[in-house]
Every structure is written in structure tokens, then in C-alpha cells.
Amino acid sequence: MIHMYGFWRSAAAFRVRIALNLKRLAFTETMIDLDAGMQNRPEYRAVNPQEVVPSVIFDDAPPMYESLAIIEYLDEIYRDPPLLPGDARGRARVRGLALIYAADHHPLIVPRVRRYLAETLGADEAARTAWIRHWFAEGLRIGEARLAAEAETGRFCHGDAPGLADLCLMSQAMGARGFGIDLAGYPTTARIVAACLEIDAFARALPLRQPGAPAAH
Amino acid sequence: MIHMYGFWRSAAAFRVRIALNLKRLAFTETMIDLDAGMQNRPEYRAVNPQEVVPSVIFDDAPPMYESLAIIEYLDEIYRDPPLLPGDARGRARVRGLALIYAADHHPLIVPRVRRYLAETLGADEAARTAWIRHWFAEGLRIGEARLAAEAETGRFCHGDAPGLADLCLMSQAMGARGFGIDLAGYPTTARIVAACLEIDAFARALPLRQPGAPAAH
Numbered sequence: 001m002i003h004m005y006g007f008w009r010s011a012a013a014f015r016v017r018i019a020l021n022l023k024r025l026a027f028t029e030t031m032i033d034l035d036a037g038m039q040n041r042p043e044y045r046a047v048n049p050q051e052v053v054p055s056v057i058f059d060d061a062p063p064m065y066e067s068l069a070i071i072e073y074l075d076e077i078y079r080d081p082p083l084l085p086g087d088a089r090g091r092a093r094v095r096g097l098a099l100i101y102a103a104d105h106h107p108l109i110v111p112r113v114r115r116y117l118a119e120t121l122g123a124d125e126a127a128r129t130a131w132i133r134h135w136f137a138e139g140l141r142i143g144e145a146r147l148a149a150e151a152e153t154g155r156f157c158h159g160d161a162p163g164l165a166d167l168c169l170m171s172q173a174m175g176a177r178g179f180g181i182d183l184a185g186y187p188t189t190a191r192i193v194a195a196c197l198e199i200d201a202f203a204r205a206l207p208l209r210q211p212g213a214p215a216a217h
Numbered sequence: 218m219i220h221m222y223g224f225w226r227s228a229a230a231f232r233v234r235i236a237l238n239l240k241r242l243a244f245t246e247t248m249i250d251l252d253a254g255m256q257n258r259p260e261y262r263a264v265n266p267q268e269v270v271p272s273v274i275f276d277d278a279p280p281m282y283e284s285l286a287i288i289e290y291l292d293e294i295y296r297d298p299p300l301l302p303g304d305a306r307g308r309a310r311v312r313g314l315a316l317i318y319a320a321d322h323h324p325l326i327v328p329r330v331r332r333y334l335a336e337t338l339g340a341d342e343a344a345r346t347a348w349i350r351h352w353f354a355e356g357l358r359i360g361e362a363r364l365a366a367e368a369e370t371g372r373f374c375h376g377d378a379p380g381l382a383d384l385c386l387m388s389q390a391m392g393a394r395g396f397g398i399d400l401a402g403y404p405t406t407a408r409i410v411a412a413c414l415e416i417d418a419f420a421r422a423l424p425l426r427q428p429g430a431p432a433a434h
Contacts, residue, residue, distance in 0.1 A: 077305055
């Protein structure tokens with residue numbers, strides 16, 4: 001039994017959801033409403049003292065935290081299909097690409113950072129939206145520079161099968177699109193996004209297809 | 218032959234330096250002066266299109282990027298001493314702890330973010346320093362909550378040997394201390410920092426011991 005605490009809009013929950021789908025693992029998901037601050041309530045703090053999503057519970061063991069750590073665990077326990085390449089240099093490349101999105105950029109736009117911008121720095125909604133768009137675009141720009149230039153890029157970020165880097169690219173790209181960024185400016189990225197969206201495991205995991213999401217636009 | 222492009226103050230270069238030292242690997246390091254914007258010059262962009270440090274070159278192969286990906290590679294190729302536990306749940310815990318520091322918090326205080334705060338949001342130096350202190354403290358607070366509560370914590374973050382999480386904790390804690398944050402407020406963290414500092418591989422890697430650093434205070 002696998003149970004996730006996530007949220008429809010969460011990029012990190014989206015990544016884990018794709019990984020679970022690719023591994024063909026059944027799971028249930030409780031939505032923690034980040035807009036309502038549910039992640040900071042005592043009931044959820046007892047599940048995850050970091051007060052973020054996702055948290056994933058495997059077979060009644062203690063919850064597991066941090067999307068990249070959870071996905072590495074999934075990939076170690078459920079080998080098929082692999083989300084990391086078979087060679088060490090390939091793994092380093094895929095992990096490095098994943099970190100561009102999931103570490104260097106996503107943490108810049110999460111709720112607690114937006115709250116600090118508003119409450120402490122007095123940034124109004126336009127300034128906060130510009131911040132979010134800037135870092136979404138930066139992540140896409142930097143990823144694109146590498147994906148377009150490196151020979152290992154194939155139909156997906158690394159060769160012709162989807163893996164960890166694609167999960168993270170998708171969470172960045174779908175978030176960016178939600179903020180009105182046109183992926184056409186990042187052609188290799190846009191091509192990989194299109195290839196991912198053809199796969200049901202990605203499509204079913206999309207934020208706008210989750211309970212609680214606004215009607216798809 | 219291992220060559221790193223780093224910078225004395227860089228938390229990410231610090232993490233890799235500790236890992237190289239723990240593995241007893243000889244390496245050379247070129248300092249890319251982040252204060253002078255050397256990371257954005259064409260010469261360095263040719264090494265690393267992400268325009269950040271570290272980049273690590275192993276035996277004339279293409280440069281490798283992203284500290285966590287580099288450290289995982291090191292740990293796969295040079296097994297002794299291991300930086301990750303032998304069991305999958307342990308690895309997930311250590312990677313999760315590492316990501317609190319290296320993904321959730323460190324990216325918030327890097328030069329390009331500070332530049333955006335100054336140039337686009339008009340944050341003055343006091344506001345930027347408060348931002349940096351806030352996120353250093355948040356990383357320590359959240360890490361401490363888990364380290365203090367979880368039974369797997371030992372002399373180090375996970376058991377009694379140093380590993381990936383300790384490298385990342387140290388980069389967070391030394392950065393925080395550099396900004397005047399008293400580690401005494403985070404007792405488990407402070408105890409682990411003291412244990413790390415007793416190990417030569419950590420002590421030799423310290424930012425203030427690198428060429429170009431200001432005289433130690």
C-alpha cells in the first residue's frame with residue numbers, strides 16, 4: 001500500500017505521481033491544500049515536520065520526504081522501468097539535469113518564499129508573479145542550453161526512454177506554462193514535453209487532472 | 218586526475234571538497250570569483266553553461282555539474298568510505314536530509330537571487346542580509362526538527378559515520394555561522410557540526426581555509 005500526501009498544483013507531488021505511474025504502482029493521495037495553509041496545521045506537521053508536500057507512506061512505514069529522495073527510493077525498489085541510466089556518468093548527467101529544475105529553481109517559487117516576498121519585502125502581486133515567471137523561465141533557459149547542446153539528449157532528456165530528468169523538466173515546464181510562459185522559446189524542451197505528454201503515466205499525473213484543480217483551460 | 222572549478226565561499230563547492238577529501242582523492246581547484254562575476258564570463262560558460270560552481274572534470278571527460286550529482290557519482294565510483302547507507306530506506310532518509318539543505322534552502326541565497334532582490338525588487342543591503350539569514354535559519358530549524366526527533370540520528374546525521382547529509386548540513390551551518398547565526402539554537406545540529414569539524418577531511422575543506430578567502434575570524 002502506497003499513500004501520498006500531495007496537492008494538485010505541487011510540482012514535487014507531480015514528479016512523484018509520474019514516477020509511481022511509470023512504475024505501474026497503485027497509490028492513494030490525500031490533497032493537502034497549500035492555499036489554505038493545511039501544510040502548517042498540527043495534523044499534517046505530525047506527518048511531515050518540514051510542512052511541505054509530498055510525503056509518501058509505503059506499507060505503514062514512517063513517511064518519506066523530498067521528491068527526489070522518494071523517486072530514487074522507488075527506482076531502487078521497483079526496478080522496472082528504470083528512471084536512471086545504467087552507467088555512472090549517465091546517472092550523474094540525469095541527476096544533474098533533474099537538480100536544475102527541482103533544486104535550483106523550484107524552491108524559489110514555493111508558498112513560503114512567496115509569503116516572505118509579500119509580508120517581509122512588501123512585494124505586491126505583480127512583483128510576485130514577475131518573480132515566479134522569472135525563475136520558471138530561468139530554469140527552462142538553463143535546462144534548454146544543456147539539452148540542446150549535449151549529444152546524450154534523445155527523444156527524452158537522456159536517450160529515448162523517460163527518466164528522472166524528464167519528471168523534473170515536466171514539473172518545471174507545466175508550472176511555467178501555467179504562468180503564461182510559451183515553451184516555443186525552448187524548442188528542445190518543448191519537444192521533450194510533447195513526447196512526455198504522449199505517455200499516459202505523465203498525462204494522468206498532470207496537476208490540472210487532479211482533484212481540487214480548477215477546471216482545465 | 219580530478220580538477221574542480223570552485224570558489225572559497227561556495228556552499229556547493231564546499232560539499233564536493235569534503236566528499237573528495239573523505240574519499241582520499243587528490244584534486245586541484247581553480248577558484249572562479251563569484252563576487253567578480255567570473256562565472257558569467259564566456260571562458261567559464263564554455264566549461265559550465267549553467268554559469269555556477271562547482272564543475273568537476275574527471276580524467277579529461279566532459280565537466281560534471283551539480284554538487285549532489287557529483288557526490289553521488291563519486292560515491293558510486295570510489296566506494297570507500299561510503300557516503301550513503303547500505304539500505305534503501307536509509308539512503309532515502311540521507312538523501313532527504315541532504316535536500317533540505319542543498320535544494321530547499323541553499324538555492325535561495327545564491328548570487329543570482331541576491332542580484333534579483335537588489336536590482337528588480339529594490340531590496341537594500343539590510344533587506345538582502347535579512348533574507349539570507351532567514352533562509353539559513355529556516356534550513357537549520359527544519360533540519361534540526363528532524364535530526365532531534367528521529368532515531369536514526371547518531372553521532373552524525375545518520376548513524377555514527379559521516380555521509381552525504383553531513384556534507385550538506387555543514388555547508389548550511391558554516392554559511393549560517395558566517396552570517397552571525399548562533400548554532401547553539403540548534404543543539405543536535407551543533408553537536409553534529411562539532412563532530413564533523415574533528416575530521417580532517419571536513420576541516421581542510423572549510424571555506425575560510427581556501428585560497429582567496431578573507432583572513433579567518
